[in-house]
Amino acid sequence: METLGAASLMIEIANLTKRYGGGRGVAALDDVTFSVSDGEIVGFVGLNGAGKTTTIRITSGVALPSSGKVSIDGYDIVTRKREASECLGWVPEFPNYEQNARAKNLLLYFAGFHQLERGVAERRASELFQRLELSGNEGKKLSAYSQGMKKRFSLSLALLPDPKNLLFDELLNGLDPQGIQFIRSLMLDLKKNGKSVLLSSHILSEIEVMSDRIVFINRGRIIKVVTKSELASIERSKSVIRMVVPNLSEAGLDYLRGLGSVSVEPESVSLSGFEGDPSAVSAELMRRGFLLREFSLEKTSLEEYFFKLVGESSGSQAAA
Amino acid sequence: MTGPFLYDAKRTLTSKTVMVAVAAMVLLSLAVLPDFSAGAAPGASGGNTSQLFVYYNSGGYHFVGFAWNQFGQPLSGTRFDVNVTVPNLSPNVASGSDVSDSSGEAEFTVAVPDNYTYSVSATATAPDLTVATSGTITPFSSATPPGASVPLLSDLPQEVFAVVTDGGNGTARDILVSWAGPDGTPPVGYKVYYKFVFPQCQTSGNGGTSCVGQPQQPLGQTNAKLLGTMSSYVQVFHVPQSETNFTVTTGVLIGLVAPNGTNVVAITPGDSARSDPNALIPVSSLYPSDSLTSAQGSQIATASFASIFGLFIPLLAIVGTYNTYGKDRVTGILESVLAQPVTRRGLSLSRYLSTFAAMSAAIVVSVAIVDLIAQSFTHSFVSPSIVISSTGALVVELAAFIGIAMLLSHLVKSSGTLIGLSVALFLVIDFFQGLIVTIAATILQISRGSVAYYRISVALDFLNPAQFISLVETYFTNVVRFVGIISTPSFSITPQDYGITAPAIVLTGALWISIPLVCFLYLAIRRD
Secondary structure, eight states: OOOOGGGGOSEEEEEEEEEESSTTSEEEEEEEEEEEOTTOEEEEEEOTTSSHHHHHHHHHTSSOOSEEEEEETTEETTTTHHHHHHTEEEEOSSOOOOTTSBHHHHHHHHHHHTTOOHHHHHHHHHHHHHHTTOTTOTTSBGGGSOHHHHHHHHHHHHHTTOOSEEEEESTTTTOOHHHHHHHHHHHHHHHHTTOEEEEEOSOHHHHHHHOSEEEEEETTEEEEEEEHHHHHHHHHHTOEEEEEOTTOOHHHHHHHHTTSEEEEOSSOEEEESOOSOHHHHHHHHHHTTOOOSEEEEEOOOHHHHHHHHHHHHHHHHHHO | OHHHHHHHHHHHHTSHHHHHHHHHHHHHHGGGHHHHGGGOOOOSOOOSEEEEEEEEETTEEEEEEEEEOTTSOBOTTOEEEEEEEOTTOSSOEEEEEEEOOTTSEEEEEEOOOSSSOEEEEEEEEETTEEEEEEEEEOTTSSSSOTTOOEEOSSSTTGGGEEEEEOSSOTTOEEEEEEOOOGGGOOOTTOEEEEEEEOOEEEEOTTSOEEEEOOOOSOOOTTTSEEEEEOOSSEEEEEOOOOOTTOOTTOEEEEEEEOTTSOBGGGGOSSOTTOOOSSEEEEHHHHSTTTTSOHHHHHHHHHHHIIIIIHHHHHHHHHHHHIIIIIHHHHHTHHHHHHTSSOOHHHHHHHHHHHHHHHHHHHHHHHHHHHHHHHHHHHSSOOOHHHHHHHHHHHHHHHHHHHHHHHHHHTTOSSHHHHHHHHHHHHHHHHHSHHHHHHHHHHHTTOOTTSHHHHHHHHHHHHHOGGGHHHHHHHHHHSEEEOOOSSOOOEEEOOGGGGTOOHHHHHHHHHHHHHHHHHHHHHHHHHOO
8 A cells, every 4th residue: 555755645544543542432533534636735624523633633643543544645654654754744723832942943953853954944944934924033932922923933844844745734723814815825835836735724715715625524524525616516506596587577487497496585586506607697587688686696605515514414423 | 763863862962951950960979078078188288397407527517407388388487496515515505597598498507526426406496387306416326427417307207208288289198208418418319119008907905006017128119119209308299199908007108219229218317216217108198088998988989879879860860851751742742843754763762862861971970970089088999890880770770760751751641740640759669668668567467677578678679760779789788778768777688698689680670671661662652
């Protein structure tokens, strides 16, 4: 199963299970399988305790799996830890570093593990401090850093060796709008440079914007994996077109019924289940001489979709 | 793995915590000083003193005087007064005097006719010095032919070889040799020989001590070592290198030999009671802190290894390990390191070995300091076998406690629990072993002081890494100690009768190193 080097450049998580309290203990993860390809940003979505952080911690090498396997660029994170970690950067949800250490010193200490030459490490550290707006704070102790600064320091640490793969656990937490904007831009850069990114977050709107694929996890199990285009399609299929057409005739209603499910209300008409282009509907209605006073698309949000998935999953798990 | 391993090890080695622990360990070695100082070293030796030589020729009696301070440096301003009483002559007293110059020398002549036996009284006076002597001089005797210089102010021959304080080290001593050659010339080319002697001394019925075994023949090239060669009237020599088997009765024989091979002190006149031509200076005068024998020094050193080091090494190991590993482990900080390209085994071993290496080095330095202290007080180093085995035992104890402390950090979840558990462990194994022995003996209905009681105590020594050094001490000294909070009583036993053999000690040490380490590594590698 193990592959080396460039043969498989990505994060591969296969049949990952984590149990606490021994072999018959509580399963925090149950047969989790997904991957992150080169140049792909995968959103990792789940409720608190769903298993996101556990998955990321195991993937980063700081926790051990009960069974299953995680490979980073083909290197098993357990048996080839050093090689795997060379290709990986990790930003934990709650960055936890030596509080008395000075930021730059600590960064250089960690650079040593990557065998970066002192000069190279110093230059890279300066660039990262600059880029992450930590300039001027290099010599401060981490105890003097705010949570947001620690997050950015953690990000600089993850980016220091320029790894091919990155794990971001709730990276957006604690960031202000400017910080979130920075992360968006960073994600674009990472994607452009062919990095594989696994990004967990509670801010689903951002996940939706940034991710190429979204992995939904609930109670330690993957319940759905959708691509961006699939998500768009799902959203469209689950969207409702609401319109106010004063002169709508039976012929017009027949046309709409041919597109989806039509609900006629006193003031308006709703079309649901339509997966096509809403603008084509409005154009056709006007071409047929109907007067469109209002025409709006009410999309199903990712959040609604997520909760629907969670609800379905919980129901089926409970039934099982 | 080597790169990150060494990298992390280096950082641990140079961390403040480890440095503080190492410094504390080294400072602990100084705790033996009070024991060694029990026979406190004396202060500076002697004070201002002088010597006056006289030789006779047809012009009368010529006197050459020298004065020096406690460091053997020339002392100016010392006044030498001489009265020569001439029997059967009128006036029957002739006098002379002079004051020492900046080179500490004075020279004068008392003109009297020859062929008489003269009584001479001489006095040297300085602000801190008054030396007076008197006696008879018989010119033209075999001992004092014309021109032969005779020391006048001393109780020969010791004071020809005065002990003075070393100018560069107030606790060290030098030997000052003063002499005048024929016709009062400087004794250029005269050689000073020395030899350590170990006479068998016995205490007599009246409390005095008599020693035999001193060589009676004059010292010289064939039977002694050269201390140095004279080039002036007064010369200071460093004391000879000490030897390892000094006793309180050891002395240093010193002789002064003229260029023609004659032992000049041996020709001293007017001292018929002296049968020895050489000066015997007690070792205690030359090595002033020598109130301790090498055996006593060795005992103090060994006891300090077992008590001071044995007691504090667990504490230092626990504190040091908490800071280099335990704290990072229980607070989760270690994860930030573990996320780097380093294996769990590599990181764990790096922290273990670097902590162990730094503190082991501290132990070696500390033991060396104790050995040096012993040497400075007794002039002999502690037996190498004891030093090596004690160091090894302390290192075993250190390894065991580092392993245990690291193991504990994988068994608890919080810093508070880890600290509490570690301190409790330290207190129990360091201070309550005696109580445990007592409880075990009570339960087993074994009376205190019985062989079975000792067996329980020794058995617990095998089971307690803090007592491993005690096993080694017992092996070498046949003494078993019972560690308690208030006192540490000790008893003599035959170690072999209690299973304290070399193989048993080696095996126990190997187990104490390996078991905690293996358990720690297992948890570090196999468990989150």
